[in-house]
Amino acid sequence: MRLSRRQFLKKTGCLAASLVSPLFFTPSVRGQLLKRGLIKIKRSPYFKSLENKKIMCTLCPRYCVVEDGKRGYCEVRENRGGIYYSLVYGNPCAVHIDPIEKKPFFHVLPSSKAFSLATAGCNFDCKFCQNWEISQARPEETFNYDMPPERVIELAKEFGCLSIASTYVEPMIFYEYMYDIGRLAYKEDILNICHSNGFVNPGPLRALCKYLDAACIDLKAFSEGFYRDITEGRLSPVLETLKILKEEGVHTEIVNLVIPTKNDDLNMIKEMVNWIKKELGPDVPLHFTRFYPQYKLKNLPPTPVETLERAREIGLSEGLKYVYIGNVPGHPGENTYCPNCHKLIIWRLGYRIQELKLNEGRCAYCGYPIPGIWSIEKSKREARRLKKASTKRVEGMPKMGSRIRPVRNAPMAEPIKSVP
Numbered sequence: 450m451r452l453s454r455r456q457f458l459k460k461t462g463c464l465a466a467s468l469v470s471p472l473f474f475t476p477s478v479r480g481q482l483l484k485r486g487l488i489k490i491k492r493s494p495y496f497k498s499l500e501n502k503k504i505m506c507t508l509c510p511r512y513c514v515v516e517d518g519k520r521g522y523c524e525v526r527e528n529r530g531g532i533y534y535s536l537v538y539g540n541p542c543a544v545h546i547d548p549i550e551k552k553p554f555f556h557v558l559p560s561s562k563a564f565s566l567a568t569a570g571c572n573f574d575c576k577f578c579q580n581w582e583i584s585q586a587r588p589e590e591t592f593n594y595d596m597p598p599e600r601v602i603e604l605a606k607e608f609g610c611l612s613i614a615s616t617y618v619e620p621m622i623f624y625e626y627m628y629d630i631g632r633l634a635y636k637e638d639i640l641n642i643c644h645s646n647g648f649v650n651p652g653p654l655r656a657l658c659k660y661l662d663a664a665c666i667d668l669k670a671f672s673e674g675f676y677r678d679i680t681e682g683r684l685s686p687v688l689e690t691l692k693i694l695k696e697e698g699v700h701t702e703i704v705n706l707v708i709p710t711k712n713d714d715l716n717m718i719k720e721m722v723n724w725i726k727k728e729l730g731p732d733v734p735l736h737f738t739r740f741y742p743q744y745k746l747k748n749l750p751p752t753p754v755e756t757l758e759r760a761r762e763i764g765l766s767e768g769l770k771y772v773y774i775g776n777v778p779g780h781p782g783e784n785t786y787c788p789n790c791h792k793l794i795i796w797r798l799g800y801r802i803q804e805l806k807l808n809e810g811r812c813a814y815c816g817y818p819i820p821g822i823w824s825i826e827k828s829k830r831e832a833r834r835l836k837k838a839s840t841k842r843v844e845g846m847p848k849m850g851s852r853i854r855p856v857r858n859a860p861m862a863e864p865i866k867s868v869p
């Protein structure tokens with residue numbers, strides 16, 4: 450019997466798990482009003498009106514056609530009287546301060562802190578999802594912070610974070626929120642970064658790139674069959690996203706989670722590596738990360754380290770310059786080596802930086818330039834913003850300060866009393 454996501458959540462009791470919100474904050478911030486359910490909604494800029502008050506969502510390649518009163522696949526966008534709304538604007542259910550290496554970004558401000566957040570919902574249903582308690586939940590099934598973009602910026606500054614990361618679930622489903630956070634972050638010395646499955650349409654993506662410094666994209670396999678069977682998504686739009694990020698000058702790193710028997714075919718990995726080199730260039734950092742049994746793939750073993758090593762060897766021998774092994778703390782494949790003099794220039798142990806031998810983005814030994822964001826240079830960001838501003842205005846681009854509607858009769862929960 451196939452259970453709906455909601456039934457599955459209830460049966461497995463994961464709803465309770467999802468309510469254990471990551472409260473790491475100081476007492477003053479802890480009073481940040483954690484509420485059960487919807488707090489605010491915001492009109493989506495990306496939909497087309499159809500007959501009988503139906504709409505078609507144009508944010509991601511699913512192009513959901515949604516009847517009045519219903520939601521799209523991601524469960525966080527709802528048709529109300531022929532107008533499409535995001536139900537999660539300013540309502541993150543997960544908020545953490547993470548090392549930026551955890552995203553994983555290995556070429557962005559090493560050892561800095563990333564203010565990381567996610568709302569409920571996702572436009573994929575990956576069988577190996579680590580965060581399925583929130584990615585497969587509706588926003589009324591999680592406890593959510595009332596945290597508008599302005600507050601996110603304040604908190605990021607208060608906690609000394611140099612970046613704000615939209616992560617944990619697919620952040621494009623809370624696009625309007627991420628976009629407005631980016632607009633504000635660009636006025637500060639804070640990077641706007643994301644970890645995404647790359648399943649978004651070109652129009653919204655190009656609009657977002659104006660305020661996006663770095664993207665970590667999951668390239669889950671180089672196979673449409675894998676995407677269809679394991680993620681309920683498609684590969685080709687993800688490849689298109691990677692090409693657009695390169696065109697738009699957004700720093701990009703790629704993550705390939707290697708799952709035994711599902712996507713660990715070394716010929717497929719070689720094909721993927723060659724596509725990356727040809728279309729994106731040899732400088733794009735590529736992370737082969739270790740799978741651990743999760744969610745609907747608990748029957749599989751963790752990825753053998755030798756498989757990851759073999760994949761890394763293929764990446765390097767095919768000409769990529771920065772190929773990493775992830776989720777194997779202490780492995781030499783976690784480190785960055787200068788492609789010119791081959792010396793160790795960033796020594797990592799898990800998410801911690803042990804030693805950094807870079808001078809203004811160059812190898813400290815031979816001066817070779819290493820791609821990445823090694824400092825926040827306002828002039829570079831401004832140049833990119835202006836370049837984007839001069840390009841064609843993308844249809845439906847959100848406007849700052851557009852109206853946010855409080856949700857009437859939103860169910861409220863008791864405040865959390867103890868901090869885990």
Ligand code: SF4
Nearest residue numbers: 506509512513521523
């Ligand atoms: S963003 Fe959500 S509603 Fe829109 S097309 Fe994608 S899955 Fe459907």
